[in-house]
Amino acid sequence: MLDVSGVSWAVPAARILDRVTCTAPAGSLVGLLGPNGSGKTTLLRVVAGLLRPTSGQVTIDGDAVARLRRLAVARRIALLAQHAETDLDLTVLDVVLLGRIPHQRSRWSDSDTERARAVEVLAHVDLTGFEHRKWQTLSGGERQRVQLARALAQEPELLLLDEPTNHLDIGHQLQLLHLVRRAGITTLAALHDLNLAAMFCDTVVVLDAGRVVAAGAPEQVLTPALLADVFGVEAEVGTHDGRTVIHYRPPAA
Amino acid sequence: MVRATGRAVVLVVLTVGLLASVGVAVTVGPADLSIGTVWLVVADHLGLARSDVPPLREHIVWDLRLPRVLGAAAVGAGLAAAGAVMQTVIRNPLADPYLLGVSSGASLGAVLVIVAGVGSGVVAVGGGAFVGALTAFAAVVAVAGRRAALAPTRVVLMGVAVAQLCAALTSFVIIWVGDPHATQSITFWLSGSLARAGWAELAWAAPVLVAVLGLVGWHARALDAFAFGEEAAATLGVDVIRVRWLLLVATALLTAVLVAMSGAIGFVGLIMPHAARLLTGPDHRRLLPVVALAGAIFLIWVDTAARTLFEPRELPVGVLTALLGVPAFVILLRRREVRG
Numbered sequence A: 001m002l003d004v005s006g007v008s009w010a011v012p013a014a015r016i017l018d019r020v021t022c023t024a025p026a027g028s029l030v031g032l033l034g035p036n037g038s039g040k041t042t043l044l045r046v047v048a049g050l051l052r053p054t055s056g057q058v059t060i061d062g063d064a065v066a067r068l069r070r071l072a073v074a075r076r077i078a079l080l081a082q083h084a085e086t087d088l089d090l091t092v093l094d095v096v097l098l099g100r101i102p103h104q105r106s107r108w109s110d111s112d113t114e115r116a117r118a119v120e121v122l123a124h125v126d127l128t129g130f131e132h133r134k135w136q137t138l139s140g141g142e143r144q145r146v147q148l149a150r151a152l153a154q155e156p157e158l159l160l161l162d163e164p165t166n167h168l169d170i171g172h173q174l175q176l177l178h179l180v181r182r183a184g185i186t187t188l189a190a191l192h193d194l195n196l197a198a199m200f201c202d203t204v205v206v207l208d209a210g211r212v213v214a215a216g217a218p219e220q221v222l223t224p225a226l227l228a229d230v231f232g233v234e235a236e237v238g239t240h241d242g243r244t245v246i247h248y249r250p251p252a253a
Numbered sequence B: 001m002v003r004a005t006g007r008a009v010v011l012v013v014l015t016v017g018l019l020a021s022v023g024v025a026v027t028v029g030p031a032d033l034s035i036g037t038v039w040l041v042v043a044d045h046l047g048l049a050r051s052d053v054p055p056l057r058e059h060i061v062w063d064l065r066l067p068r069v070l071g072a073a074a075v076g077a078g079l080a081a082a083g084a085v086m087q088t089v090i091r092n093p094l095a096d097p098y099l100l101g102v103s104s105g106a107s108l109g110a111v112l113v114i115v116a117g118v119g120s121g122v123v124a125v126g127g128g129a130f131v132g133a134l135t136a137f138a139a140v141v142a143v144a145g146r147r148a149a150l151a152p153t154r155v156v157l158m159g160v161a162v163a164q165l166c167a168a169l170t171s172f173v174i175i176w177v178g179d180p181h182a183t184q185s186i187t188f189w190l191s192g193s194l195a196r197a198g199w200a201e202l203a204w205a206a207p208v209l210v211a212v213l214g215l216v217g218w219h220a221r222a223l224d225a226f227a228f229g230e231e232a233a234a235t236l237g238v239d240v241i242r243v244r245w246l247l248l249v250a251t252a253l254l255t256a257v258l259v260a261m262s263g264a265i266g267f268v269g270l271i272m273p274h275a276a277r278l279l280t281g282p283d284h285r286r287l288l289p290v291v292a293l294a295g296a297i298f299l300i301w302v303d304t305a306a307r308t309l310f311e312p313r314e315l316p317v318g319v320l321t322a323l324l325g326v327p328a329f330v331i332l333l334r335r336r337e338v339r340g
Helices: A040-047 A070-076 A092-098 A112-124 A140-153 A170-183 A194-200 A224-231 B004-025 B035-045 B055-089 B102-116 B122-144 B152-177 B180-191 B199-218 B220-228 B230-235 B240-262 B268-280 B284-308 B317-339
Strands: A002-011 A014-024 A029-033 A055-060 A077-080 A158-162 A186-190 A203-208 A211-216 A235-240 A243-248
Touching: A002 A040, A014 A029, A014 A040, A014 A055, A014 A186, A014 A203, A014 A211, A029 A040, A029 A194, A040 A158, A040 A186, A070 A077, A070 B230, A077 A140, A077 B230, A092 A112, A092 A140, A092 B220, A112 A140, A112 A170, A140 A170, A158 A170, A170 A186, A170 A194, A194 A243, A203 A224, A211 A224, A224 A235, B004 B055, B004 B284, B035 B055, B055 B199, B055 B220, B055 B240, B055 B268, B055 B284, B102 B122, B102 B152, B102 B180, B102 B240, B122 B152, B122 B240, B152 B180, B180 B317, B199 B220, B199 B240, B199 B284, B220 B230, B220 B240, B220 B284, B230 B240, B268 B284, B268 B317, B284 B317
Parallel strands: A029 A186, A029 A203, A077 A158, A158 A186
Antiparallel strands: A002 A014, A002 A055, A203 A211, A235 A243
């Protein structure tokens, strides 16, 4: 369970996060929504312990993240970035085994248990048999699934996703979020696509200019008024097969 | 991924190769010494046998050739390993150990010692080079280390600036003094040469080499964590800033010690890591021992070629590594372009 309480983060010129409070109950998938520059990525970085909040506190199962050592954080929180890039000639197994680093006892070799674990998480992201494929030959969708496998290999209590579907086509977007959902790990995910958020998230938190402006179940939060207010778009919100669906209207000429 | 057995085989082969290279390279040279004579001298000094080789020949083997071959091994191993670490920490495949201004600082220090006439003695020049190298590195860190982060881009830019400044000052000093003897010894030194490697230099370099290789090896998995960038490394539990400081300072210190012994031998630290990665893949647990051993073997043979190819004249070994390194560098660049 993740608890963010009154978190602010500021640079000399601006306050990027302004007393943000939100929670993610154990096992839930919480969507973090908001326009560009609203502070989603910054909040994820604070939660991941990469940035120290100016004030307020992030706790994971009662432990303040800012007080945990880097390694202790890595054993409990995994981050899946928008876009993972490397020049190195890594295999898929190499990448997934990176996720074992926080848990690894030996400095010199990977144990059989660790390799078995890697194979297991690859199966979870439907990439069985990809162990020896080269990272450089993978498609964008495959790369993000490998990164998800790496994150799962960390055996985290909390998974953080920073717009992980940004560069993917719709099929791969749906697939990735489905796999995240299926992992059953408490997840805080910054998402751009509101329909995807409505489809997969238990609750959503909407940020605007560093503040939480709404939070709750998608169907309660994603109202035409909020969409106009925060995103500046005109839209109708309906339900279809029991799901919240957003229809956007083109901007008035 | 690391398979213990495959790794062991490669390491055994390279270790045997290194020992064999040392054993054979000491027998190669202008003085006509038989392999038996050379090994007898070495065995005598190690207390394994008694030789009655004449003192002059004994001197050639024990005081000239052996320290030189071991010096080549140490410089090759150190530069290659330092290059591999730099490429990972700076996250740039074209990084090399001289990126931190160390070699140009060393040149300036050596040149100042030579023209100041403190003594063109080996120890004085080496000392000047070492001080110059660390001063240049301190200047890079002083500017790039703002807010303690030592961000790679700043390090690279500052390293280039300091290197240019030192090179300009070195040229200025050489031209200003205009002493042909000094100019000659400086030129030889700038190109890199193992002619000055003796037991005294090795006594300094070897412990630093062993300590830094150990430290770097200890951090092999942390270096792996840098594959997808610093933030990814941090989320895998690596204290990025601490590791970066530690490893950059350690490699700069090692490079300074090596450059003080041999001058700035180019391309070993740039090319060897790439060559070794072709063999081991990017996993540092495999890469680091292999790159160090391969670098040692490589430089032993290049130096042997440098001192014997054009007998009785000797080629600065740096000239030869550049002649071999530039084509390798071009191939490397093309591979990168192909990959996009």
